[in-house]
Structure formats: C-alpha cells, structure tokens
Amino acid sequence: MSDKVYRASTTAPVNIAVVKYWGKRDAKLNLPTNSSLSVTLSQADLRTLTTASCSASFPASEGDALLLNGEPSDISGARTQACLRELRSRRAALEAADPSLPKLSTYPLRLVSENNFPTAAGLASSAAGFAALVRAIANLYELPASPSELSLIARQGSGSACRSLFGGYVAWRMGDKADGTDSMADQVAEASHWPDMRALVLVVSAAKKGVSSSSGMQQTVATSGLFRERIATVVPENMAIMEKAIAEKDFEKFAEVTMRDSNSFHATCADTYPPIFYMNDVSRAAIRAVEAINEKAGRTVAAYTFDAGPNAVIYYQEKDTEAVVGTFYHVLQGADIGGWKSADIKGLKPTIS
Ligand code: PMV
Incomplete structure (x- = not known):
C-alpha cells in the first residue's frame, strides 16, 4: 500500500x-x-x-x-x-x-x-x-x-x-x-467591469442567528402569502433591472433594487406565521443612517442589504467613500446620524474581488 x-x-x-x-x-x-x-x-x-x-x-x-x-x-x-x-x-x-x-x-x-x-x-x-x-x-x-x-x-x-x-x-x-x-x-x-464598487460590513451582532436560513425558508414558503407575490413578480423584475444596472454601471438603480429586494425579503419573513425577525433596532437604525447619508448627498450614494441576521452590508462607490464610510465611522465613534448611536458595532471594509 x-x-x-x-x-x-x-x-x-x-x-x-x-x-x-x-x-x-x-x-x-x-x-x-x-x-x-x-x-x-x-x-x-x-x-x-x-x-x-x-x-x-x-x-x-x-x-x-x-x-x-x-x-x-x-x-x-x-x-x-x-x-x-x-x-x-x-x-x-x-x-x-x-x-x-x-x-x-x-x-x-x-x-x-x-x-x-x-x-x-x-x-x-x-x-x-x-x-x-x-x-x-x-x-x-x-x-x-x-x-x-x-x-x-x-x-x-x-x-x-x-x-x-x-x-x-x-x-x-x-x-x-x-x-x-x-x-x-x-x-x-x-x-473589473465596475472598479469603483465597494462594500462596508457593519457587524451589529456576532451572535449566531436565531432561525437558520433553512427553517426560515421552509416557514416562509409554507405560510407567507407575500412570498408568493415575491417569487412570481418581484424577484423576476429585480433580476432584470439589476442585470441592466450592472451592465450600465448605474449605481442609483443598483442601490434602489438592492434596498428594495432586502426590504421585500425581510417583509416576507415578517409575513410568516409566526413571524421571523432577522433585523433588530440597530439594523433599522442603520437603514435610517443610509437614508440620511443619501438625503444629505442629494443622490443615492449608499445601499443597505441584510441577510438572515442583523448585520448590515452597505454598498457604495469609491468616489463616495468620505460621505459613506466617513459618516459611518463618525457614528461608530458615538456621533448621532439618522438616530444611530450604537457604540458596539464593528466595521469591515472589503473591496470587491
Ligand atoms: O445559502 P443559505 O442556505 O445559507 O441561504 C442564504 C440566504 C440569504 O443569505 C439570506 C440570501 C442569499 O441569497 O444569500
């Protein structure tokens, strides 16, 4: 042998x-x-x-x-x-x-x-x-x-x-x-098609998620009426708009679909019976902070998205680093932006590979 x-x-x-x-x-x-x-x-x-x-x-x-x-x-x-x-x-x-x-x-x-x-x-x-x-x-x-x-x-x-x-x-x-x-x-x-694209990961909680994605999905498929609408029309539309936005490097559209799709996914989770909540108060405050950043910039410079847990991923473009990351880092240091003051959030700044 x-x-x-x-x-x-x-x-x-x-x-x-x-x-x-x-x-x-x-x-x-x-x-x-x-x-x-x-x-x-x-x-x-x-x-x-x-x-x-x-x-x-x-x-x-x-x-x-x-x-x-x-x-x-x-x-x-x-x-x-x-x-x-x-x-x-x-x-x-x-x-x-x-x-x-x-x-x-x-x-x-x-x-x-x-x-x-x-x-x-x-x-x-x-x-x-x-x-x-x-x-x-x-x-x-x-x-x-x-x-x-x-x-x-x-x-x-x-x-x-x-x-x-x-x-x-x-x-x-x-x-x-x-x-x-x-x-x-x-x-x-x-x-390399969109070299300006960046992501910021905000670790809101390191705790293991309460409901695994498999059981969350099972419950959603079984009990949410909103989910049926999501898979029939919302996602097919989002896929088409997203592919076009990426081809055209249209950040406004990319950001809008990213945020809408995250909202739609979490809405179907809330629509299950009993409801599932992956986001927490800090997650919701991060959404408000992104809205405040976009409002201040006068255009969409940041987009949030959440998976089956409370952590936020924020997409933005390199040219808007100061407006987006700068703002979040001020928040991390205790400033109040969009009502978001949480002290125990860690930021990670990966690029896109
Ligand atoms: O790959 P799974 O079974 O862990 O499911 C992932 C589900 C989400 O992260 C919430 C969405 C996604 O498309 O990644």
Whole structure:
C-alpha cells in the first residue's frame, strides 16, 4: 500500500446577495424558488482557505474528517455528504475510464478549512466554506469541471455557495428541471467591469442567528402569502433591472433594487406565521443612517442589504467613500446620524474581488 499523500488547496470568497435567494422548491437538492444575484467580496478581506488531502495510508476506520478553524467539525450532515458523494462519483468515473489513475475516490479525505475573518462575526461563512471545500476536492481529484459545473455541486452544500465560485457579479439561475441540473451560477460581470464598487460590513451582532436560513425558508414558503407575490413578480423584475444596472454601471438603480429586494425579503419573513425577525433596532437604525447619508448627498450614494441576521452590508462607490464610510465611522465613534448611536458595532471594509 502506497503511503503517498495527495493534496490540493484553494480559497473561496464570501458573496453578499443584492437579489436574495429565499425559498426552496426542493429541499433535498437545494433547488431555489427564485433566481438570485450577488457581489463577491475581496478575498484579501473575507475568504475560506481549504486544503483537501487523501491517501491509501489514512485509516479507513477514521473515515472522512474536517478541521474547521482548528476544531473537528461534523460532516455527517446530508448537505456535506451530498457534495462528497457527487465529487467521489465524478472521480470514480475518471478512474473507470483510465485504470492507470490512482483510486483516490476510495481513500478517506482529510479537509482543513480556515476563515480569515472571525467566524463569530455573524457573517454567512457557509457560502465561502462550501465553495472552497468543493473546489479543493475537485482540484485534488483533477476533475475537468468548469466553475459553473462546480456550482451545481456546491449548491447542494449551501445554496448561496454556488455563487462563491465566481468573482465579481454573479447570478444563480434557478432553472426549471426537477433534477436540478440547470440550477447553477454564472458570472454577470467581472469585478473589473465596475472598479469603483465597494462594500462596508457593519457587524451589529456576532451572535449566531436565531432561525437558520433553512427553517426560515421552509416557514416562509409554507405560510407567507407575500412570498408568493415575491417569487412570481418581484424577484423576476429585480433580476432584470439589476442585470441592466450592472451592465450600465448605474449605481442609483443598483442601490434602489438592492434596498428594495432586502426590504421585500425581510417583509416576507415578517409575513410568516409566526413571524421571523432577522433585523433588530440597530439594523433599522442603520437603514435610517443610509437614508440620511443619501438625503444629505442629494443622490443615492449608499445601499443597505441584510441577510438572515442583523448585520448590515452597505454598498457604495469609491468616489463616495468620505460621505459613506466617513459618516459611518463618525457614528461608530458615538456621533448621532439618522438616530444611530450604537457604540458596539464593528466595521469591515472589503473591496470587491
Ligand atoms: O445559502 P443559505 O442556505 O445559507 O441561504 C442564504 C440566504 C440569504 O443569505 C439570506 C440570501 C442569499 O441569497 O444569500
């Protein structure tokens, strides 16, 4: 038995949606009820680094294992298992076609992942995490897969992860096939297309979110009437306007759709029974602060968006850094802007990758 260890490393970035994925039409395959669109943040600021290794010499009794930020992490969940199964079966197909290849698909996997941002920051780290895990193993197995094909696999780990396989502006097309083979991501524009775009992450709370995105989605699909309207008309319209705004680098439109879509998503959460509230008083005050900044500037210079938690991501353009970041940093130092005075908020200033 060879004790050769095969190894591959990769990184994947965090993405923050401007048209939100919210709702599954098939929970097992992680198929969404609507398409979504996101902006990938710079890996220098927020990324997961994953190394995958395998060897015939790793004891089979130990099985596959993941070390996440130095701690053993459970990978027995259906989502992670679906990704591993899919990657292994693609490798097994290569091995069947070329018997000279080492049988990596039969070896136990050791995965080591690290985030360069505090996991406790309350940022959705699952997108970067699953994207890095899938690409690291695909590289280890030397699979001839494009980012879009890998997005099909990462999607089964965490829906939003399929968008983290690309930089810049990324769409996840919901597809209409029952087996999910057309539910994948593609790049709408490179980051360099709009070099002025910036993001500011305001960490309102580092606490783990109360209602997981999966159960929040399930409850929304089951009980919200507003949600039906959202997926039938609101999101398709937002996707079309957003893609045009990005193509034309029209920040006013980009910002309006970003804010409207975040509001629409959180409204459907409030419309579930019982209602789900991801934003808190500080989040709402951040919305008022953005409105105050835009009013003072006399045009839209900042756009807020919130995922399934209270933290705000503010999109703005480099030329408006002073008006936006300057204002928020004054707020962080205790000034009162738009009624927002919270002292315990941390700001992170990632660029777009
Ligand atoms: O990828 P998940 O299952 O964690 O869901 C993410 C949902 C949102 O972050 C709220 C929206 C999105 O499109 O990323």
